[in-house]
Amino acid sequence: MRSKTDEGYIRLRPMTAADLSPISAIEQASFLTPWAEKDFIKALAQNQGTLCWVAEWIEEPHPPRVVANVIVWLILDEAHIGTLAVHPEYRGRSIARRLLAKVLLEATRLGATHALLEVRACNQDALHLYNKFGFAVVGVRKGYYQDAGEDALLMTLNPLVPEILAELVDNR
Ligand SMILES: CC(C)(COP(=O)(O)OP(=O)(O)OC[C@H]1O[C@@H](n2cnc3c(N)ncnc32)[C@H](O)[C@@H]1OP(=O)(O)O)[C@@H](O)C(=O)NCCC(=O)NCCS
Numbered sequence: 153m154r155s156k157t158d159e160g161y162i163r164l165r166p167m168t169a170a171d172l173s174p175i176s177a178i179e180q181a182s183f184l185t186p187w188a189e190k191d192f193i194k195a196l197a198q199n200q201g202t203l204c205w206v207a208e209w210i211e212e213p214h215p216p217r218v219v220a221n222v223i224v225w226l227i228l229d230e231a232h233i234g235t236l237a238v239h240p241e242y243r244g245r246s247i248a249r250r251l252l253a254k255v256l257l258e259a260t261r262l263g264a265t266h267a268l269l270e271v272r273a274c275n276q277d278a279l280h281l282y283n284k285f286g287f288a289v290v291g292v293r294k295g296y297y298q299d300a301g302e303d304a305l306l307m308t309l310n311p312l313v314p315e316i317l318a319e320l321v322d323n324r
Contacts, residue, residue, distance in 0.1 A: 160211030162247055164254045164321075167204035167221060169196060174218035175206070182237035185299045192223070195234070201226045203258055207251045209242060220247045224255050224267075231259035231312065233269035236278075248281050253320035256285075256312055266310035270296060273303050282307055285320065 167175070172189050179186035195202050207220035219242040223234040238248050256267055270293060271278050287307040296304035 160209055162245075162250060163208045163210055163216065164205060164251055165208065167192070167196060167206045169193070171206050171218050171221070175221045178219070178221060178237050178239045179235070181240050183235075185297070187223075187235050192221075195223050203231075203255050203262075205251060205255045205258075207238075207247050209247075220251050222251050222255050224259055226259060226262055226264055229263055229265040231256055231264040231267040233267065243277070249284060250321050252281070252285070253317045256309075257314060257317040257321060260312050260314045260317065264312055266308055267312055268306070268308050270304035270306055272297060273305050279305075282309075285309055286316075 172192055175192055176186075176189050192204070195204050203222075203224040203226065205222050206218050208216040209219045210216045220236075220238040222236045225232045225234055233252070236248060236252060238251075256264070259267070267287070269282070269287070271282065273292075287309045289305050290308050291306035293304040293306055295301055
């Protein structure tokens with residue numbers, strides 16, 4: 153899948169082991185407690201029940217650059233978002249919106265009817281993104297983030313509607 157912008161293209165595709173190095177850099181730049189490379193290796197090994205996707209930025213004549221990643225666990229009919237991050241230099245270009253919509257759309261094809269995630273209560277950028285999808289806060293996990301002693305908001309999107317997700321993937 154490709155989408156044209158003034159400067160380049162975004163391509164959304166499944167993650168491979170060759171993506172681990174740029175993904176580690178994105179995680180380090182994005183989180184207080186980033187996922188380790190071994191966490192992604194484990195996710196990739198669970199090829200059934202775990203969706204691992206990346207967004208690549210393509211700007212010829214440069215080689216494609218992995219600029220975002222997402223992991224979603226499928227637990228029965230639930231899509232649980234494990235991690236989602238965009239490289240700081242590439243934020244604000246709708247990459248997270250399109251990547252998350254794409255992976256949730258894939259999840260619906262595999263039987264997911266709703267999605268669940270935890271987010272730091274202070275993470276305004278992520279809350280903007282999730283509000284755009286229609287996620288609703290359904291609970292608080294006290295002290296969930298041990299690194300800063302912060303609470304997590306528990307958010308769900310129920311139901312997942314493939315037509316709406318398809319629009320969020322394609323809508324530039
Ligand atoms: C949260 C994060 C993934 C958003 O990535 P992004 O690619 O910049 O987000 P997008 O450009 O796709 O924004 C999606 C929507 O959210 C809204 N949004 C995102 N950031 C916003 C901001 N700073 N202010 C206002 N609205 C914002 C916009 O409405 C946007 O809609 P649009 O695509 O129609 O313009 C990114 O900031 C990030 O990697 N943060 C660090 C890691 C993180 O917090 N991950 C989430 C963990 S729960």
